[in-house]
Amino acid sequence: MKIIKGGVTAAKGFEAASTAAGIKYKDRTDMALIYSKKPCKTAGTFTANVVKAAPVKWDRNVVESGVKSQAVIVNSGIANACTGEEGYGYCKETAEAAAKALGIDAEGVLVGSTGVIGMQMPIEKLKNGIVKLAEGKSKDIESGTLAAKAIMTTDTYEKEIAVTIEVGDRTVTIGGMAKGSGMIHPNMCTMLSFITTDAAISKKALQAALSEDVNDTYNMISVDGDTSTNDTVLLLANGMAKNEKIKYDTEDYKKFAEALHVVNEYLAKKIAGDGEGATALFEVQVMGASTKEQAKIIAKSIVCSNLTKTAIAGHDANWGRILCAMGYSGAEFDPEKVDLFFESKAGKIQICENGTAVAYSEEKATEILSQPEVKAVADIKEGSEKATAWGCDLTHGYIDINADYRS
Template identity: 80%
Template sequence: MKIIEGGVTAAKGFEAAATAAGIKYQGRTDMAIIYSEKPCKVAGTFTTNVVKAAPVKWDRQIVESKQKSQAVIVNSGIANACTGEEGMKYCEETAKEAGKVLGIDEKGVLVGSTGVIGMQIPIDKIKAGITELAKGKKADLASGTEAAKAIMTTDTKKKEVAVTFMAGDTEVTIGGMAKGSGMIHPNMCTMLAFITTDAKISKKALQAAMSSDVEDTYNMISVDGDTSTNDTALLLANGMAGNEKIKEGTPEFDAFKEALHYVNETLAKAMAGDGEGATALFEVKVVGAQTKEQAKVLAKSVVCSNLTKAAIAGHDANWGRILCAMGYSGAQFDPEQVDLFFESCAGKLQIIANGTATDYSEEKATEILSQEKVTAIADLKAGDAEATAWGCDLTHGYIDINADYRS
């Protein structure tokens, strides 16, 4: 696998564009398109929230069918959630307009929305935006970057990544973009992720790869404990790399999964580190566990702890909060066997040995916790399983952003 420059336009046959439709924001782009020269097989995963936005319902029925897709239309600013029959009607109108303007099958047009819940989409602006997107779409990397910027809401930076790998003798590319900053919690989050690949792969293998990988990537991040109405992760494959069809249980499928995991994990970590008001990416590794499930439950409990997140914001080695979060996670372990370490680019320091504090340097701990990426490593010393979760620190900035989000 090789990391390359780019995002959703890195793979063969994919184009993208962004435009300012004036949906909610002024002075910035707020609509994007991803377009494929050839129809794509589609896989996807969606929010577990009982309250599901109209685009989630629309896309899910496409993913669950045999329908192929050539375009994704995304807007930021308004989520099209809790909008009733009218919201679903607007998804249909968006797809019809895109089908007409692009000359493709409207039944396969995917839609995505993110922003304020409860407001109706200004469909006339959406339709006008589609026309502009169709005119401006290009296959260059810059167009992919502009699309990644257009789907941001409270995000402070665009999120994109691309890799190549060999499927037999053929080079295959996977690229992606995402948005996510607040309302982020395991079981997906207020995130939109769009992954494109030129791999020729069976639909069954495509969905299997995406479904399994989400569990270790997007479902292992948290910013604030809120699971959104709009969570969507879509994977589109147009087959234009020209490789032999990838099927489950083959070395090529393993290579595909490895590349997809890198893309998804990179985007997931970027979202966690760009949490609203955050100053640091907070990574929690649980090692030495009896089972992977035990490790995942413990890691997510720590990364979701507001007290722990506040301690990270204050660069305070308050290890008791971490052990406490592990204790109420529901997973069974022996606290008197736990070793705990803090690690960053400033070094690594053991804080707990066998459940009690070591004679560590508070000054060194503060230095380690003052970096942009901080890792807590909890060793249960009970087995060989491990898991990693990602979150961020909790600062006053989070309240500043969310106290008046609608205005």
């Protein structure tokens, strides 16, 4: 497997575009298009929030119907959530406008929205934007990058990646882009991720690869404990690599799934590290667990702890907060066996052994915790299973952003 430059346009047959439609923002692009020259098999995973945005309902119906797709229309600024029948109708109008502009079937057009909840979409602006997107689509790498920028809300940078693998005598490419900074919490987190591949693959294998991997990537990140109404991951495969079709539970499937994991984990970590107001990516690894589920529960509890997150922001090795978060996670373990470590590019230090403090340098701990990527390791010494979760520190910047988000 090889990481290459690019994002959603890296795979054969995919094009992208971006435009400024003025949906909410006055000074930036706010709409993106992903287009495939050939119809794609699709897979998707969606928010666990009972309150689901109109695009989530629309996309889930498209994915579950089995109809092939050739385009994804995404807007930022307005989420089209809690908008009733009118909002769902705008999804249909978006699909019809895209079909007309691109000369494709409206039934398979996918949509994505992110931004303020409760506002109705200015549909005429959206339709005008679709025409511009259709006119400006391109297969070049820059078009993919500009599309990744257009879907940002409070994100501070675009998030994209592409990888290649060999399937038989063919090169298969997987590329992706994502956005997310706030309202991020495990259970499909406002997080949007769009992944493209030129792999020839069965729909069963495509959906399985995505569904199985989401639990170890996007569902293991948290910024603020709020599960969005709009969380969506879409995976489109157009088969243009012309490899022998990948089927579920074969060696080629495992190779594809491993590459997809690299893409998903990279995007998930970028989302976590770009949390609103964040100054550091906070990674938590729980090891020595008796089951993978036990490790996941504990890791999530630590990474979601506001007290721990503020300690990371203050570069304070307040390890008691970590042990506390482990204790209320709901997972059973022996606290008197727990070893805790902090590490970063500045080094590694043990701060707790068998549930009690060890002698360590506070100065060294502060140095380690002052880096842009910080890791906490908890060894509960019960078995061989482990899990990793990602989040960020919690600063005053988070309040500054969210106190006036609608203005």
